[in-house]
Amino acid sequence: MSLIPTIGLPKDRAGQFIVDGVADGYEAFALVQAALEIAPDKPVLFVARDGQRLPAIVEALSFAAPGLPVLELPAWDCLPYDRVSPGSDAAAKRLDALTAMIALAKKPHRAVILTTANALLQRIPPADLVEAQTFHARPGNQIDMNVLVSRLETSGFERVPT
Template identity: 40%
Template structure:
């Protein structure tokens, strides 16, 4: 038995934190893959320093251990308390991973790759995705009204031409859409309520590029504006952040059921409670890149600074910009005490 096999067995029998020395970039993916492949601790969560590092780790892991099922969970690409929303392609990848984890997977050993910034931020609860995955196959039947209702309830945006994740278009019996996690958009060809074919197409040329056996549709936003979410948002917004006025376009838009740019930064107000990636992987072993702890400390300092800048701004300093009432950092991010509590009792490997 080699040392990594012995370590995998030992962590499965006695979960605890350990440090793995002598694992430079490239070899670290092989080492973590070897531990996971032993099957003593499943699933496994590896936390990278940043998105670039996550992409390199994923490529190395796929090359060395192609038998492992790897999912990626990137962080939002915007600043804390920003006025813009995260990129739709990134949200698509996040939702794809969350729905797969929430609905369960197959028997293949699973590795989830994420970053410090993504793990430290809270996410929508698993219950949000119950009953929200729709699978369509040629020969199946579904009314266009029901399909458009699914789009409306799961964050899709209707456009004339589908080019980005989360968009859909309807032209007679042809429905174009770009589902969460899909490599290419899909073109559904209906005859009445019968789905005749599922094809992929190029979002630039709009030409069909191939066929697909099925279409798996998932939500495309972390904020789903149904009636319950709108009521909860209105109540909590007034309770936590004070009275609203005509200079608060966020409150007015959400109250009317309209999406608003940057609305994701008030994520805690739409749901009874948020969860974390730890909740989606309650029994997972965890490994951390070298210097991941330092990255987390810097991230929490940045969150505190951005919150203070938003919270303490004066009306004069706003100079006509829309009012911004930020939620407290602990509502959207894990503090140090909760972070340590989430790691307690798990196999934890820190790379050095």
């Protein structure tokens, strides 16, 4: 039995549906139902109240729907205008999620995007800039050294003699 019709609030605009007031612990099951019933061929967005809830929801989703793609867009781990830069883990997770969302926009499919209210309020670079600056290096890839050096220098790195 689906609970989505009883807890969902359809919006005036086509393609929007808000589910609110879901009990803690049931969010993952509601997300799976939404992904399967409401948006079978496009992503579902879940906004958590804080970053401490995200890992629990990721774990619950892996139990409730092991094959469902999950993108996690965390907030920065520092305050705006703070003297401390964001941590590399948070930056890597955000960039990974942004590149995955760009690919998802080009080729929509069923997925769950998890984020927080704070993460939604933080500015992100334009999609075309993220796409142009993204570079994936994996073990076994053949990379031209001159292309790699040029790309790194363009990104702000400085080559120094050893």
